[in-house]
Amino acid sequence: MAVLLNGLRLVSSGNLSLHGIKSLQYKSTRILCQLPCKSSYQGRPFSNKNMTVELDNNTGVAVIQMKKPPVNSLSLEFLTEFAINMEKLEMDRECRGVVLTSSNPKIFSAGLDINEMYGKTPEHSGEFWRAVQEMWLKLYGSNMVTIAAINGSSPAGGCLMALACDYRIMADNPKYAIGLNETKLGIVAPFWFKDSMINVIGRRATEHSLQLGLMYSASNALKIGLVDQLVAQDKIMTHALSVMSEWLAIPDHARQITKSMMRKPTLDRLLTNRESDIQNFVNFISKDSIQKSLQLYLEMLKQRKS
Numbered sequence: 001m002a003v004l005l006n007g008l009r010l011v012s013s014g015n016l017s018l019h020g021i022k023s024l025q026y027k028s029t030r031i032l033c034q035l036p037c038k039s040s041y042q043g044r045p046f047s048n049k050n051m052t053v054e055l056d057n058n059t060g061v062a063v064i065q066m067k068k069p070p071v072n073s074l075s076l077e078f079l080t081e082f083a084i085n086m087e088k089l090e091m092d093r094e095c096r097g098v099v100l101t102s103s104n105p106k107i108f109s110a111g112l113d114i115n116e117m118y119g120k121t122p123e124h125s126g127e128f129w130r131a132v133q134e135m136w137l138k139l140y141g142s143n144m145v146t147i148a149a150i151n152g153s154s155p156a157g158g159c160l161m162a163l164a165c166d167y168r169i170m171a172d173n174p175k176y177a178i179g180l181n182e183t184k185l186g187i188v189a190p191f192w193f194k195d196s197m198i199n200v201i202g203r204r205a206t207e208h209s210l211q212l213g214l215m216y217s218a219s220n221a222l223k224i225g226l227v228d229q230l231v232a233q234d235k236i237m238t239h240a241l242s243v244m245s246e247w248l249a250i251p252d253h254a255r256q257i258t259k260s261m262m263r264k265p266t267l268d269r270l271l272t273n274r275e276s277d278i279q280n281f282v283n284f285i286s287k288d289s290i291q292k293s294l295q296l297y298l299e300m301l302k303q304r305k306s
């Protein structure tokens, strides 16, 4: 966790922490340089295989643009890259906010890569699930202001990424849909997916939404508070950056401690149950009946195309 206090930047070992100021330590040059230093990508696009990261030095805002064809599905490789990028930005003195968006004009993210859950060994499944957890911990627990510029459809894990941000702006297009649709695939959204949704839209709406695996059009997502604003597709980035500047007008330390206070119980629940959550996932996903459901779903996705 990094907090600006009386002009000093302080860090703790994790991200958001309610242990608060007492447990914070000075961020030393040594720690900074264990990870790639900001100077190595300052002001320039930081290009990876599955996303580009561009930090604007003047505003302190980074844009992460997901660009994994065809639909930004969250593979093990993608998730690992994402977590590393979040870590780098978190450690960067200059970076105060992140806008998450997609280079695909129609799809924000198709959610978890189903191929990572179908026909894989328990070892692979465990490694994959740890990476899914890490992505969420980094995003939900970030000290930075995080804004999702949802410029396309965003089912399941894609919706989870948006839910983990501080603010959600969606392109105003009736064709785009967002939601946690896991039950439609015959799988179950884990407790921290559910908690993330409860924290945004409340308990009753989440229960309804999760049981039925509902996908919401952009306008219905706005109605239930799943997204905060709808904006014309071509204005979404400009608008996200303008909302970001409002959030960045708040002193970092006050906003960060407030964010931590709100999110810590939800983060801690996964942190204290991390290994059992992985075991649950591996057991669940290895069941023949679940593998069958995933197989049928993958076939359905391919047939839909033809």
Ligand SMILES: CCCCC/C=C\C/C=C\C=C\CC(=O)SCCNC(=O)CCNC(=O)[C@H](O)C(C)(C)COP(=O)(O)OP(=O)(O)OC[C@H]1O[C@@H](n2cnc3c(N)ncnc32)[C@H](O)[C@@H]1OP(=O)(O)O
Binding pocket: 070, 071, 073, 106, 107, 109, 110, 111, 112, 113, 114, 115, 153, 155, 156, 157, 158, 181, 182, 185, 187, 188, 189, 190, 280, 281, 284, 285, 298, 301, 302, 304, 305
């Ligand atoms: C009680 C204990 C509980 C323990 C916990 C247990 C389990 C929890 C487990 C898992 C949680 C999972 C969360 C998830 O995220 S699951 C993934 C859900 N995602 C979806 O349902 C999205 C499916 N995709 C779509 O709806 C459409 O593809 C989409 C709207 C995204 C895009 O439509 P479009 O028409 O543009 O493109 P398509 O032609 O449909 O797709 C192109 C291409 O991409 C492939 N594909 C799509 N989505 C995925 C995906 N999620 N993973 C992998 N591949 C995907 C699709 O098959 C096409 O492939 P190809 O035919 O070109 O080869």
